[in-house]
Amino acid sequence: MPTKFTYDLLWLFRNSYRDTANLTSNGSPVHRLIEQEDADLFYVPFFTTISFFLLEKQQCKALYREALKWVTDQPAWKRSEGRNHIFPIHHPWSFKSVRRYVKNAIWLLPDMDSTGNWYKPGQVFLEKDLILPYVPNVNLCDNKCISESESKRSTLLYFRGRLKRNAGGKIRAKLVAELSGVGGVVIEEGTTGEEGKAASQIGMRTSIFCLSPAGDTPSSARLFDAIVSGCIPVIVSDELELPFEGILDYRKGGMLETSKITSTQGKSSDVLH
Numbered sequence: 001m002p003t004k005f006t007y008d009l010l011w012l013f014r015n016s017y018r019d020t021a022n023l024t025s026n027g028s029p030v031h032r033l034i035e036q037e038d039a040d041l042f043y044v045p046f047f048t049t050i051s052f053f054l055l056e057k058q059q060c061k062a063l064y065r066e067a068l069k070w071v072t073d074q075p076a077w078k079r080s081e082g083r084n085h086i087f088p089i090h091h092p093w094s095f096k097s098v099r100r101y102v103k104n105a106i107w108l109l110p111d112m113d114s115t116g117n118w119y120k121p122g123q124v125f126l127e128k129d130l131i132l133p134y135v136p137n138v139n140l141c142d143n144k145c146i147s148e149s150e151s152k153r154s155t156l157l158y159f160r161g162r163l164k165r166n167a168g169g170k171i172r173a174k175l176v177a178e179l180s181g182v183g184g185v186v187i188e189e190g191t192t193g194e195e196g197k198a199a200s201q202i203g204m205r206t207s208i209f210c211l212s213p214a215g216d217t218p219s220s221a222r223l224f225d226a227i228v229s230g231c232i233p234v235i236v237s238d239e240l241e242l243p244f245e246g247i248l249d250y251r252k253g254g255m256l257e258t259s260k261i262t263s264t265q266g267k268s269s270d271v272l273h
Contacts, residue, residue, distance in 0.1 A: 041106075042076055042085045048094035061097050068098045080104075090132060092118035092217050099123055108132050111219035112241045118217055126246050133243040134221035136228045138201040146230040149205045156184030157234065158207035160200045161222060163189055165215055171236055172213050187211070204229035213237065 046067045051060050071077055077085060082105040089095050089107045103122065107129040113119050141149065157179070163172050179185045186203065190196055204210050210226035214237040226233040242250060 039076070040084060044071055044085055044087050044105075046071075046087070048087070048089055049091040052091065052093050052096075064095060064098045068101055072101065106130065110134060111217050112239075113217045113219075126241060131241055131243045131245065134219075134224050136224045137197055137221060138204065138225045138229055140228045141205055141230045145205070149230060152206050153208050153231075155186050155203070155207040157209045157211055158186045158203045158231065159211035159213075159222075160186075160188040160196075160203050161190040161220075162215075163187075171238075175211065175213055175236065200225065201229065204231045207231050209234050211236065214240070 044067075048064070051063055055063065071085070072082070082102055085102075085105040087095065087102060087105050087107055089099075090110050092110070092113065095102070100120070100123075107124060109124060109129055109131050111131055112124050112126065112129070159175075161172075163176055165172055176187055179187055186207070188199075188203075190200070204226060208231070210222070210229070210231035210233050212220055212223040212226060212233045212235045214220065215222075218237045218240040220237075223233050223235065242248075
């Protein structure tokens with residue numbers, strides 16, 4: 001919305017509420033609104049990921065530096081050195097060129113990537129940061145949809161997506177080699193656009209298990225596509241932290257079995273279903 005409906009009003013309040021006419025007999029503001037500087041947490045609504053994808057590289061870096069300077073110049077930042085500030089950094093490349101200056105802040109992340117491929121040691125950890133789920137790419141299969149699709153789930157294990165990825169995602173190629181030709185298993189190269197989305201949605205709604213291997217990072221949006229499709233996700237990923245893992249006990253959602261599969265790097269990956 002235009003700032004005249006939002007921030008302009010907040011600044012007007014901040015600059016005028018201490019006027020005598022706006023105070024009660026005990027000296028408190030008539031509207032008793034909380035001062036911004038007394039807040040417990042400060043959310044920084046800077047769209048770091050949109051900036052990265054829509055702007056030229058140098059233009060993006062310049063915008064990052066400008067945003068960083070504005071935030072770090074504020075009295076609230078200086079008092080806490082950013083420890084009570086929250087940044088949305090929901091992509092491995094978001095805000096990358098200036099991250100070292102905001103490492104004390106709380107980051108909203110897609111995962112922690114403990115492998116060190118995307119985040120430097122000491123920048124992210126569960127005690128400070130929060131993992132949020134990806135927005136699903138497919139539509140929600142509600143209770144009625146789940147009931148109607150139950151008898152149509154003829155595929156045992158389904159995967160549709162990019163089969164060649166970097167780093168931890170190399171496990172995908174090994175899975176393709178191991179599972180190709182196995183009965184009841186469907187593994188397909190994904191395509192973009194509405195046609196690809198429709199194919200994934202149909203595939204997941206007609207499958208019992210949906211494979212969710214690591215992507216370029218340990219996490220994958222496919223996990224959440226499977227959940228909203230009523231398909232049981234099978235996670236194959238090294239050192240994956242799940243959304244709200246510090247709060248939610250995922251084992252309470254039902255039986256959780258763990259086995260091991262050796263990745264292309266010779267490490268063991270957890271396989272959860």
